[in-house]
Amino acid sequence: MRATSKDKKLVEERRQQIADGAVRLFIESGYERTSMREIAEACEMSVGNMYNYVKSKEDVLFLAMDHAIRIGQADIGNDHRDPAEALKQAVTNSFGTMDKEQNYVLFIYQEAKNLPARYRKRILDLDREYAAKFEDILAEGIEKGVFRADINPFLVSQNILTLGHMWAFRRWLLSGECTFDKFLDQQLAFILASVSR
Amino acid sequence: MRATSKDKKLVEERRQQIADGAVRLFIESGYERTSMREIAEACEMSVGNMYNYVKSKEDVLFLAMDHAIRIGQADIGNDHRDPAEALKQAVTNSFGTMDKEQNYVLFIYQEAKNLPARYRKRILDLDREYAAKFEDILAEGIEKGVFRADINPFLVSQNILTLGHMWAFRRWLLSGECTFDKFLDQQLAFILASVSR
Amino acid sequence: MRATSKDKKLVEERRQQIADGAVRLFIESGYERTSMREIAEACEMSVGNMYNYVKSKEDVLFLAMDHAIRIGQADIGNDHRDPAEALKQAVTNSFGTMDKEQNYVLFIYQEAKNLPARYRKRILDLDREYAAKFEDILAEGIEKGVFRADINPFLVSQNILTLGHMWAFRRWLLSGECTFDKFLDQQLAFILASVSR
Amino acid sequence: MRATSKDKKLVEERRQQIADGAVRLFIESGYERTSMREIAEACEMSVGNMYNYVKSKEDVLFLAMDHAIRIGQADIGNDHRDPAEALKQAVTNSFGTMDKEQNYVLFIYQEAKNLPARYRKRILDLDREYAAKFEDILAEGIEKGVFRADINPFLVSQNILTLGHMWAFRRWLLSGECTFDKFLDQQLAFILASVSR
């Protein structure tokens, strides 16, 4: 993404400001319904100046998305040598953040389609990188004989993340039936049952 | 949703026509990027006449969503008395449809947020109704001692459906790694492992 | 040029209205400095409705240009069998109109460059058609031995027209030195001297 | 035109730089479509600094126009005592430059209208000065009895220049029909025929 300004530090700072302001509005009203004027106002910049750091509204979406995806990815921790315990911890940590930051998670699911192709890859990569942490735990568990040898670490990792995101994108349905703590417990059980030998 | 016309049959027919035309456009270009003019054209009606059967663009979204959700819900079948077999069949059927109609599934996930609150419930109900079929199978399995007693049929059903939808909303990621058939096999294994005793 | 509306008569009428309003503004302030809002106002239409008959501002320029070019082209008359007399009459008529409608002539010269390539040809053709009338007179004169055999009717016609347009695009310079009548007399002499044997 | 800076030599130098950079861009994209930012970039100056030597974009147009007009005016030469030969040489030289620098000629015709009134006179004067050289040749020819006594040197000079510029502003039409050399020959014949006794 090219900027008009050449002062790298300023560019970084202003883009931070834009991502921050935009993400709040996008969560509130969605990408399409949010106008550049509103975004400029939210990040306390003039419209014209904003365009010094961003070339289009799509650029703003990318900045916001990048921002949101990082917020949604918790440190999964690594206090345990036992793969099952490590997996529990990873799920607990990541699901906890998904709960706390469910607005961000939701935003990513809802607006990813508006991201132009040239940016999609970079967002997907962040996702893949995060999933890889789960894949590692699973692979180690398989190696150590703790997890079933026939599971596919890639797909199971995707399953795990999706089962956590579900709390965000089905919250209307789920929160009527159980609290997050109960949700977490049951998902842990569901996941562990399916990977354990 | 109120209509100007009072001929119920005509109203139903015209709304069918609208839902059908709109859903195709929404899938192609998204809700916000599709104009009422285009919708009218797609369903071979004049703009003015369309407004006799619909009060706003949001009404069109509801019609399209209702249409799409029904398309995405396969008959889960009921050829088996054995709960494990019944579950396998249900998953196979529903996932198969989700694959075939992934555009519809995707549409529902992506545009649900644009649905005004007053319609959300009616769409959620369709979802809940469908999930109930899985809940029944699971409940029977628990009763018969085939499935673990500590699973929550409601949540597990949501999990199952979500793990199927995943094929649609993560297709960029998943289709690079495996075919639908492989995906189905592994998800079946994942699900059965987690519910079986 | 495609229109949203299909009623051909209405389209024609509205485009007339647009060309008429636009040409006045373009003459006054130039194409680039005139906004679509101002044009809409000038032709007593809403901006949105104007776009039913025109797809872009460039379309408006084409309509205005076509309008202007027709206004700038006088009937050259054909009362004389003698080529020299016919030429005199043609020049007198066309220069008279160029004088009366000098604003239109000027407009064409100044804004032609803004016309997108796809329209330029159609405007050039109008020009060529008009020039052809002079070419015919010249050709006949050559044939009858009244005009020099070595003149190039195409180029000379272009010269004649340009020498008339000059009154429009050099008016600041010329009108300080002579009246239109004197201008016409001298140009007639200049032209006739150069084509006569 | 007032400058912020008082160092006259620097002012002159910077304005030269601006005229040079601007004229290229104006030729390429037109006055209105060229931004001050682009101009500043083209003449390797900061926007802010440019405004030390120029008070507005219109000032830049004036500088560019002045520059362009000088480029378009060839030395008409004076190797001949015979007025007819002198005229031929003058036309040949000036038309040759108009051909070589047709972009500059075109630019003058197309953008003159954007020049604010206060500058127009100074540009017209340059034009008048150049035309005067032709007037002198014509006057001498009349005096020597080589040219017709009833021609108006002022108007004929304007005609001559215009007939040369025509090659620039009607190039689409003309270059399809003949080369510059043929054009020059025929215009020479046209002009000489009309002024010779």
Place this chain on the structure above:
DNA sequence: GATGAATGAGCATTCATTCAT
């Protein structure tokens, strides 16, 4: 019931100019 012309507020984006550094 059906039509589609008309409305006008709203959108993303650009750009001449200023001014603190």
Place this chain on the structure above:
DNA sequence: GATGAATGAATGCTCATTCAT
């Protein structure tokens, strides 16, 4: 003298909705 970040009004264009026919 020189810089370029900042301003905000203005631009071309779109579109949900209305309503006279």
